[in-house]
Amino acid sequence: MTYTDTMAKFAQLTEDEAVKILNLYDTGQLDRDRLITLLVGLLVVRADEAAQLADVALATQMSELRNQVVAPLGLTTDLDATAAQLEPEVEEAVDSDNRAYAVAVLGRALIMGTAQNAFHTGMQIHGVTTWKRVPNRGACEVCEDLASGLVSINDVMWTHKGCGCTQQPIK
Ligand SMILES: [Zn+2]
Secondary structure (H helix, E strand, O other): OOHHHHHHHHHHHHHHHHHHHHHHHHOOOOOHHHHHHHHHHHHHHHHHHHHHHHHHHHHHHHHHHHOOOOOOOOOOOOHHHHHHHHHHHHHHHHOOOOHHHHHHHHHHHHHHHHHHHHHHHHHHHHOOOEEEEEOOOOOOHHHHHHOOOEEEOOOOOOOOOOOOOEEEEOO
């Protein structure tokens, strides 16, 4: 499985888990405070795992690129900071008209955004100077177009909310 497919699957699993927790609330098994706590807790842990997945995938790609064993960097996220930032976003999603959809989108965007940021940071640390975008299956036209060229490490990756694209180091 490619890194892009792995992240797509991981984002989907996270979405599914979040929606399952939401179902407990919809069926009266959780109150709102407990729901928010559980969702934030789930998403914080999954975001951290997304950063670790990105780190390991990057190490594998760097090993192939450099033709030598390159170890993962041990990239993680700041759990407390992520939780503080997420809480109002989770509350907003839970209170929206279509909360299952809003929570699912929030989960997907968080997972992909965290992986994209961690991968970019990792490439900088590994001394990568050029990378390219790898669009996910069913990516939008803009992302497909952007994937045709090489990008400098100094350029920030353009993304839209829930963008499933990943990166690949070139040199
Ligand atoms: Zn994209």
